[in-house]
């Protein structure tokens with residue numbers, strides 16, 4: 240049934256829905272990726288800004304810590320005295336020692352005292368020999384000129400003597416009259432600040448107002464300019480010898496914006512790295528602090544989110560597909576069920592129609608059978624009628640012959656008798672009359688015969704012993720046997736069981752069969768006729784056998800028909816076997832004739848009166 244069921248095809252609307260689903264997912268993925276990148280960048284930038292704030296605070300706190308130191312030193316009596324008497328070696332020594340102590344105490348790089356002409360007369364690093372500031376002239380340094388101008392000075396740069404980067408604070412040393420005696424300068428090392436930046440997540444840059452990197456977590460970027468410096472700026476930097484003999488390069492940096500956020504793209508060779516850059520300008524120091532966050536990490540994080548999103552969407556898609564598939568399967572099953580139900584209904588209808596057809600056919604056949612039966616009955620009735628007519632015809636022909644012939648003969652004899660009487664020949668006339676009487680007797684015998692044939696049986700059926708009727712039958716046929724010279728042999732067992740029959744009719748059967756046998760053997764050398772009887776299986780079989788010519792096969796079928804005879808005119812009516820067969824039928828037995836080679840054998844089988852006795 241299901242072999243003809245086609246799979247439910249993927250419909251056009253399903254494909255459109257699928258296509259739309261894929262498009263939607265692609266769009267969602269695109270948006271999701273953008274949102275992931277934006278989120279990642281903004282979070283990163285937020286962290287960078289926090290780091291920036293902390294860094295700026297730390298830097299400002301650091302600077303504030305040292306800002307007051309020069310003034311405190313300048314206010315010292317010892318310093319003022321030294322500047323008033325620069326040639327006093329004891330004062331110098333005492334000041335040097337004291338400066339060294341103070342420098343160690345405040346963790347400054349160097350503290351030193353400069354004469355108005357720029358020469359350093361005392362310094363905390365007085366013991367460093369060639370590295371000592373003592374005797375060095377710093378008149379070119381802006382912090383010196385600023386202090387000499389009466390204000391507090393600030394400067395950052397590379398030490399021309401030490402080659403070490405530092406931040407310089409300065410203050411003028413005033414005497415009681417407000418006259419400037421000299422300058423006190425404090426240099427603070429920046430290495431330890433950088434030290435704290437290294438190895439962290441963020442990159443740090445501090446640039447000066449000229450845009451040159453002064454502090455950096457990346458040593459390679461130091462002293463490079465973030466932007467292409469103008470000649471004027473370059474000249475300014477060189478004049479102050481801010482970075483001493485350091486090489487002043489330019490950082491291969493491109494400022495850009497990604498997702499609305501500032502990004503520094505730094506090239507290195509063919510590749511480049513992008514950093515989110517949070518920047519803050521420190522008003523006091525004139526520095527700009529940049530905190531850089533490598534976007535590679537942010538991008539990796541964003542990609543991770545996108546990956547999760549893809550996984551999530553895949554899961555959702557698979558879930559969706561599963562649901563769609565499930566629904567399709569359910570729909571398919573429903574369709575199959577519907578198909579099966581429809582198929583079943585169709586089959587039931589077809590079967591019902593078949594049955595109705597068969598039913599009507601049967602009805603038709605029954606009607607036809609009935610009609611045929613009616614026709615058959617009619618045919619049978621007409622056949623019976625025809626048969627009756629035929630028998631009547633045959634009988635009339637036979638009777639008219641049997642009666643006409645003696646009638647004609649009797650008439651002749653009567654005519655002759657009349658003539659003979661006229662002639663007076665009475666004797667011959669009497670002979671003729673005797674002949675006429677014989678003919679009349681014969682015709683009377685024919686009538687008697689016919690009556691006998693048509694007569695209803697008088698005797699009742701009952702147990703008849705063959706032995707009881709045999710003598711009379713023998714007496715009846717004795718004359719006939721004598722005429723033909725035939726001899727009747729008997730082979731009847733004494734214990735033969737009685738048969739169910741009528742005694743007179745059973746006798747007639749024997750008489751008829753023996754008479755026919757006698758007719759058959761007349762004039763032949765072997766004229767023995769045998770009557771035998773045997774009992775078997777509740778039946779008794781009588782056999783009458785002669786050694787005559789037998790019954791030719793051509794007429795064997797017809798010998799039991801009434802009025803069938805092969806004997807000449809006046810010899811037989813053809814009723815003997817017909818009457819015999821009727822009687823046998825009445826007794827519930829059978830009669831048959833067979834060729835006994837030579838001769839004929841008529842076999843009559845009759846039911847035994849007591850089957851048990853017959854069997855015994």
Ligand code: ADP
Pocket residue numbers: 755756757759785787788789790798803804805806810811812813814815816817839
């Ligand atoms: P009928 O003796 O008057 O002819 P039946 O009915 O007795 O009439 O016999 C019919 C025919 O059967 C006979 O004419 C004869 O041809 C044949 N017939 C009967 N008995 C014998 C027999 N014993 N041998 C040969 N033919 C027989």
